[in-house]
Amino acid sequence: MDYVKEGDEYKFADEATSDIRVCFRQIGEQPEWFPCHSSVLSVGSSYFAGLLGRSDIRSNKCVEVECPRVEYDHYVKVLKLMYLRWETIVESFDSVKSALGVLRASTSLKCRLIIAGCVAYLESASWDEKEEEEILQLAQNLGPEAEPLLVRLQAPSESAVKKVFISAIRFATSMESSFAPFFDDLKTSAQEQIDFMLHDGDDPSIVMMDEGIRSVLREGLTKLLSTFITGVDLLASEFDQSPEQAEKRILRSLVDIDWITNVLTRIEMMTEFVSGWLETSDHVISVVQDKKYSSGLWAVKVKLIEVTGKALDAVGYGSVILPSASRARLLKAWLPYIRMTKCCLDDGKTKDEAFPQMDADLCQNIESAMVSMILALPSGDQSDILSEWMLKADQFRYPDLTEAFEMWCYRSKTAVRRLKARTDNGGNCISL
Numbered sequence: 001m002d003y004v005k006e007g008d009e010y011k012f013a014d015e016a017t018s019d020i021r022v023c024f025r026q027i028g029e030q031p032e033w034f035p036c037h038s039s040v041l042s043v044g045s046s047y048f049a050g051l052l053g054r055s056d057i058r059s060n061k062c063v064e065v066e067c068p069r070v071e072y073d074h075y076v077k078v079l080k081l082m083y084l085r086w087e088t089i090v091e092s093f094d095s096v097k098s099a100l101g102v103l104r105a106s107t108s109l110k111c112r113l114i115i116a117g118c119v120a121y122l123e124s125a126s127w128d129e130k131e132e133e134e135i136l137q138l139a140q141n142l143g144p145e146a147e148p149l150l151v152r153l154q155a156p157s158e159s160a161v162k163k164v165f166i167s168a169i170r171f172a173t174s175m176e177s178s179f180a181p182f183f184d185d186l187k188t189s190a191q192e193q194i195d196f197m198l199h200d201g202d203d204p205s206i207v208m209m210d211e212g213i214r215s216v217l218r219e220g221l222t223k224l225l226s227t228f229i230t231g232v233d234l235l236a237s238e239f240d241q242s243p244e245q246a247e248k249r250i251l252r253s254l255v256d257i258d259w260i261t262n263v264l265t266r267i268e269m270m271t272e273f274v275s276g277w278l279e280t281s282d283h284v285i286s287v288v289q290d291k292k293y294s295s296g297l298w299a300v301k302v303k304l305i306e307v308t309g310k311a312l313d314a315v316g317y318g319s320v321i322l323p324s325a326s327r328a329r330l331l332k333a334w335l336p337y338i339r340m341t342k343c344c345l346d347d348g349k350t351k352d353e354a355f356p357q358m359d360a361d362l363c364q365n366i367e368s369a370m371v372s373m374i375l376a377l378p379s380g381d382q383s384d385i386l387s388e389w390m391l392k393a394d395q396f397r398y399p400d401l402t403e404a405f406e407m408w409c410y411r412s413k414t415a416v417r418r419l420k421a422r423t424d425n426g427g428n429c430i431s432l
Contacts, residue, residue, distance in 0.1 A: 044082035074101035089117035173220030316369030
């Protein structure tokens, strides 16, 4: 940017060469007069150029300008900046706060060159949220000169958001393998920002879901499940070497899976998770319930229940539709594991208050989901699950499936009555 500066020939506050005095008047304050040069003021400020054209100003050789008390220092700095070259103006700022103050003052005094210097500095500086709001407010009133600021402030395009979101998914699901020391921190940050971008509260989601994003999420889910199963398969050998490290590895995978279930729930993709979790259930349970880990892996065992609770909740309340055989398989796999683990956790707590526990809300949600799932199964599957539950009800107080049992009894009696009525009326018998 090439500007001609009249002030190159003069120095600010030079009494020997000045031909005008400027005062920024504040109510209740003693006025301070600054020796200036009318040629510099006229070139640097269209506001001063207009004042200096008045005969009374020319004869008095004095200019008084009303100034808000809080802006006084910024107005004085604007006077000084009129004597500097363009590049020196930009270099004179040491903070966004000072540049904003000068921008307000130079806007009021209509100093085009200084406004441009403020914009150039602010465009290259980092802002906090409060400063950004102020910059936006000022930029909207500046016109074309504020374009560099508005470019930074404008909302990103849909394609730009999609590009960043997909990259975040790849890091959040460890598709971008890395051994860099900061990788785990970046992964955690990516997960947090994905949650933020999908936030469905008062603020709108900035991500428009399409098949491209869904495809990457499926790939990420597959990666997380694969990493988890690999950890389960290696558990026996790693546990012998370092039980604590082996547990941490499995737990880290489960935390990632738990996170992605929250994402999938928001975008109605839980079917993919439930199907994948169902396929791994029998193998995972068989490994974790090995006698080798009977007195350990409690954090992992609790986290398994938390993740499974997401699947049970999705199926139990209809957000994921599965065939009855798959629903029965999911229940029959996890019900014995959950009731046994809950009993062990309760026993452990009686000996150690710090022993891992299932959250009360988690217990209630799983119990309710199981009741809902049982009542939606064919009567034969219902009877299998309930009879097995009652056989061990004296040993395990959780989950309480009394509601499902009572409903099964009522429905069974109604079905028998219905069948008898059809038989008595000479109708065709329907096998139940």
